[in-house]
Amino acid sequence: MPSPRRPTITDVARHAGVSKGAVSFALNGRPGVADSTRARILDSARELGWVPDHRAQALSRSRAMAMGWIIARPARLLGADAFFPLFLAGVETRLSEVGRALVLHVVEGGPDAEAAVYRRLAAGRVDGVFLTDLCANDPRFDLVERLQIPALAVGRPCDPQRLPWVGVDDGTGALAAVRHLVELGHRRIAHVQGVPGLVHTTSRRCAWETGLREAGIPLGPMVTGNFDGLQGAEATRSLLAWDPRPTAIVYASDLMAIAGMQVLAAEGIQVPGNISVVGFDDVAVARLLHPPLTTVRHDVMAWGRAAASSLLAITDGEEPTTGWLDPAELVIRDSTAPPPKPLHTITAKD
Amino acid sequence: MPSPRRPTITDVARHAGVSKGAVSFALNGRPGVADSTRARILDSARELGWVPDHRAQALSRSRAMAMGWIIARPARLLGADAFFPLFLAGVETRLSEVGRALVLHVVEGGPDAEAAVYRRLAAGRVDGVFLTDLCANDPRFDLVERLQIPALAVGRPCDPQRLPWVGVDDGTGALAAVRHLVELGHRRIAHVQGVPGLVHTTSRRCAWETGLREAGIPLGPMVTGNFDGLQGAEATRSLLAWDPRPTAIVYASDLMAIAGMQVLAAEGIQVPGNISVVGFDDVAVARLLHPPLTTVRHDVMAWGRAAASSLLAITDGEEPTTGWLDPAELVIRDSTAPPPKPLHTITAKD
DNA sequence: TTGTACGCGTTATCAA
DNA sequence: TTGATAACGCGTACAA
Numbered sequence: 001m002p003s004p005r006r007p008t009i010t011d012v013a014r015h016a017g018v019s020k021g022a023v024s025f026a027l028n029g030r031p032g033v034a035d036s037t038r039a040r041i042l043d044s045a046r047e048l049g050w051v052p053d054h055r056a057q058a059l060s061r062s063r064a065m066a067m068g069w070i071i072a073r074p075a076r077l078l079g080a081d082a083f084f085p086l087f088l089a090g091v092e093t094r095l096s097e098v099g100r101a102l103v104l105h106v107v108e109g110g111p112d113a114e115a116a117v118y119r120r121l122a123a124g125r126v127d128g129v130f131l132t133d134l135c136a137n138d139p140r141f142d143l144v145e146r147l148q149i150p151a152l153a154v155g156r157p158c159d160p161q162r163l164p165w166v167g168v169d170d171g172t173g174a175l176a177a178v179r180h181l182v183e184l185g186h187r188r189i190a191h192v193q194g195v196p197g198l199v200h201t202t203s204r205r206c207a208w209e210t211g212l213r214e215a216g217i218p219l220g221p222m223v224t225g226n227f228d229g230l231q232g233a234e235a236t237r238s239l240l241a242w243d244p245r246p247t248a249i250v251y252a253s254d255l256m257a258i259a260g261m262q263v264l265a266a267e268g269i270q271v272p273g274n275i276s277v278v279g280f281d282d283v284a285v286a287r288l289l290h291p292p293l294t295t296v297r298h299d300v301m302a303w304g305r306a307a308a309s310s311l312l313a314i315t316d317g318e319e320p321t322t323g324w325l326d327p328a329e330l331v332i333r334d335s336t337a338p339p340p341k342p343l344h345t346i347t348a349k350d
Numbered sequence: 351m352p353s354p355r356r357p358t359i360t361d362v363a364r365h366a367g368v369s370k371g372a373v374s375f376a377l378n379g380r381p382g383v384a385d386s387t388r389a390r391i392l393d394s395a396r397e398l399g400w401v402p403d404h405r406a407q408a409l410s411r412s413r414a415m416a417m418g419w420i421i422a423r424p425a426r427l428l429g430a431d432a433f434f435p436l437f438l439a440g441v442e443t444r445l446s447e448v449g450r451a452l453v454l455h456v457v458e459g460g461p462d463a464e465a466a467v468y469r470r471l472a473a474g475r476v477d478g479v480f481l482t483d484l485c486a487n488d489p490r491f492d493l494v495e496r497l498q499i500p501a502l503a504v505g506r507p508c509d510p511q512r513l514p515w516v517g518v519d520d521g522t523g524a525l526a527a528v529r530h531l532v533e534l535g536h537r538r539i540a541h542v543q544g545v546p547g548l549v550h551t552t553s554r555r556c557a558w559e560t561g562l563r564e565a566g567i568p569l570g571p572m573v574t575g576n577f578d579g580l581q582g583a584e585a586t587r588s589l590l591a592w593d594p595r596p597t598a599i600v601y602a603s604d605l606m607a608i609a610g611m612q613v614l615a616a617e618g619i620q621v622p623g624n625i626s627v628v629g630f631d632d633v634a635v636a637r638l639l640h641p642p643l644t645t646v647r648h649d650v651m652a653w654g655r656a657a658a659s660s661l662l663a664i665t666d667g668e669e670p671t672t673g674w675l676d677p678a679e680l681v682i683r684d685s686t687a688p689p690p691k692p693l694h695t696i697t698a699k700d
Numbered sequence: 701t702t703g704t705a706c707g708c709g710t711t712a713t714c715a716a
Numbered sequence: 717t718t719g720a721t722a723a724c725g726c727g728t729a730c731a732a
Contacts, residue, residue, distance in 0.1 A: 020703090021727095051472075056409055057727060060726070075442065078435040078436065089426065099470065102453070123356075258638050289612060359710095406708035
């Protein structure tokens with residue numbers, strides 16, 4: 001059996017008795033082809049089972065029909081990341097609608113390795129890139145400019161003029177969390193922040209500070225966690241050593257909060273009876289915990305969709321939508337409650 | 351400022367004073383070019399900052415230099431999936447090593463929409479595809495054959511002759527879980543299975559049945575869950591209504607187990623005091639729960655790496671590694687313990 | 701509508 | 717052995 005070579009546009013042209021150009025016009029729905037001819041061409045294409053060759057199309061259109069996302073992070077951490085799969089799902093659904101693919105790269109090994117991947121992608125592999133995990137003085141801003149590759153920042157860059165961006169204001173949600181705790185009567189509210197340097201770590205911490213300040217509460221203890229939850233456990237233990245001990249802890253991620261709750265449970269500290277806990281992300285298990293976790297939700301899939309739309313606009317030469325999407329919002333469940341003692345120390349019942 | 355057009359191979363050739371062909375030979379490290387000439391060409395390329403255009407390379411080599419992974423599942427579920435991010439990370443690290451990209455598609459909307467995406471990818475967008483979420487009589491086997499696109503099954507297909515495959519034997523781990531419970535003295539061991547039809551759902555359930563049979567225990571109650579954890583809660587409630595009530599539950603996923611534990615906690619049932627719980631996957635939070643979850647771990651990243659290696663071999667015309675990787679293994683933590691009552695009801699001191 | 705040059709790297713052919 | 721030349725892959729776009 002001879003290997004049935006995939007039909008090319010030439011085969012379709014011959015079959016329909018027209019030229020290559022006519023086929024191209026007909027299939028891209030452009031004027032200049034008589035209706036009857038167009039119908040004949042479409043029939044031929046269907047009959048032969050012709051599908052445009054992606055490589056040829058990419059070359060002649062000078063477009064890769066794909067977007068790139070480079071994640072510079074130890075691959076193992078992706079398993080514990082709340083943002084990654086949902087953002088990806090959002091991006092993907094949007095790109096699929098217009099026949100674009102997502103080219104994904106996970107790169108470990110420092111800025112040089114990362115830059116090398118950007119260079120590879122810029123050489124016609126993708127039409128644009130998403131920049132996630134923004135940090136202060138992000139070197140990728142220079143990089144994409146030098147590489148002349150369209151880019152979209154996911155989150156608000158420190159210099160928002162430099163690049164189009166789409167962000168979810170997580171500060172609003174974090175502030176709502178602190179206000180919620182203040183309303184419940186908490187005066188000693190600690191914070192476990194995320195990886196230092198990332199803009200969302202900063203924005204969440206600043207929101208926490210703002211919340212305390214507007215309530216006239218001195219800044220409470222703050223410790224630093226990281227991507228996985230393990231640091232959340234350690235951070236929690238160090239907070240418990242504080243004197244006076246915090247009555248509430250605002251974590252920068254659900255995973256750290258979950259790890260923290262385990263430490264509290266192991267120490268015999270009731271949540272929310274003795275200490276209130278707030279997470280961030282609203283991961284799938286958050287509502288399944290005991291107690292269900294009060295947390296801050298952001299619609300990450302919608303974020304992904306919006307980011308994809310913006311990047312598509314950029315690469316298509318249109319004006320991209322840029323700025324904030326719906327802000328993150330507080331989801332109150334059962335891990336927050338009034339603090340154990342009436343208010344402050346004045347009722348020195350201790 | 352004139353837009354500094356990216357240099358082409360012709361520019362390099364002119365700069366080095368040789369022909370296009372010579373440049374191509376030199377840069378691909380092939381014989382037929384004098385060492386001095388080769389060095390001159392490489393210098394020119396470096397000086398001009400030339401990087402081969404991916405689109406042109408793909409067209410002339412008739413290779414996309416990318417692999418495809420089509421996930422036919424509601425995008426929203428990716429956020430709660432334990433397999434997806436880790437498998438992806440494993441695939442990605444391997445593909446990156448050889449300069450290949452991963453083209454990802456999430457598709458909702460039934461078999462037709464799915465088939466359409468395979469057709470698109472087969473038209474030169476990728477060189478091969480991963481087939482995950484295998485099910486009995488999987489229609490994709492015919493599809494990839496008809497499309498003549500190299501494919502690798504992730505997991506053991508029902509007909510393992512049909513396609514190269516790489517799997518992790520989760521039955522071994524599930525069986526170990528049941529044996530562990532039997533050794534602890536459990537005689538009423540329930541199972542919450544995953545999405546019906548998937549091969550791993552079947553293999554886990556069969557392992558549970560085998561474990562019970564070899565212990566001489568009649569098959570206990572079994573209920574069906576799904577991808578997200580919510581069904582795990584409902585399933586657990588229905589198991590609690592069983593009489594006599596199970597003393598242990600083996601869940602087909604950690605997420606369902608976590609949801610189940612919340613139900614148990616809400617009902618005032620101690621874990622593991624009253625009921626033992628076993629999960630599956632060993633997600634990041636499993637060890638962070640209270641109590642830490644006994645579960646079955648499979649190295650999903652290694653699975654991804656191995657799958658990528660096999661698919662690369664296939665597309666490179668080599669003999670792919672196929673078959674089982676290291677089996678899943680039981681991780682005993684604190685959610686399992688002897689049942690509350692001595693043995694059965696008869697105290698049959700076998 | 702047709703014919704054909706073009707995009708750009710690869711490779712077969714052939715001359716030196 | 718070295719290297720130039722030209723055909724090739726396949727869809728697009730413009731002149732005719």
